[in-house]
Amino acid sequence: MSEKIKIVAANDQGERLGERLEDLVGYHLRRVSLFDMNGFIEQFADDNLRPVPFSILCLIDEHPGCSAADIGRMLNLQRANLVHLLADLDEDNFIERRAEEGDKRKQSLFLTAHGAEKLSGWRRRVREHENHLLRRLTPAERTNLLRILSKIWTSEDR
């Protein structure tokens, strides 16, 4: 960008505070989220692990025996889009889908031994990824960020 443009921007900062794109929380949320996701995808390129399948594996681990529809509700994913994601995880032998006794419509989802082992290592690497993403924050800022973010979207009155 040219020097002229930078100067114009600097002048504008004092004149219209709260009017700039950079004053919008939503803008920063998107930039940081994309920054995080791209870093995630890059770090796990070897294993071809993507953020959403990782989330699904975490939830199956935390809620063994849950159904695909349960996962969809927890992650706000359409059932239709989950079909391929779960089929892929099944093909790779990370999860297994058992017929649920009692309700024949449902499948019960479980991690395989292989899936559990893989997930354990991936979780460690995800924590490393987060440490890198948040390396400029103090421990207090990190705690605060997690608390504030979850306060925004986790609530009863929605």
Next chain:
Amino acid sequence: MSEKIKIVAANDQGERLGERLEDLVGYHLRRVSLFDMNGFIEQFADDNLRPVPFSILCLIDEHPGCSAADIGRMLNLQRANLVHLLADLDEDNFIERRAEEGDKRKQSLFLTAHGAEKLSGWRRRVREHENHLLRRLTPAERTNLLRILSKIWTSEDR
């Protein structure tokens, strides 16, 4: 979800703190960003205004005369994908693209009078949207969030 699943999850919380999906900042960043974007798209459905074109209009307003490549660098968008976005904004008479004197490769981007007027109203409605998104936060939390988010991705050493 069944009651059984909820109980299992509750037990696990104490056992493996820092191991749950909900302990990951990246997970919350994504959920909050999507929550924000969906709200934005819904609120501006009438005007068919989407987050990225809104960002582009803001930047052209803040940097009058900038080029498409400048916008791409500022928003981390590919030049190729900007072509359609800018063409649409031009068709709707929100922006105009003038041949830049001096460098014949570049176009200089400006808001039209109509675009500037529209943007002014949209900015007000975006602030209302943000106020609603962040309604559960204290003013201090809001300021903190903006500061922390921009600290994460805005830096020199990248």
Next chain:
DNA sequence: TATTGTTATACTCTATAACTATA
């Protein structure tokens, strides 16, 4: 050589509608 705007294209992600079988 590098950059700008552009075209074409492929890939991922997401949303919707409809179907069946079960409840």
Next chain:
DNA sequence: TATAGTTATAGAGTATAACAATA
């Protein structure tokens, strides 16, 4: 009627490669 899993499909959004004009 409602729900679970599924199929097919359309639409965004994004990434890459190549090109002509210009620097």
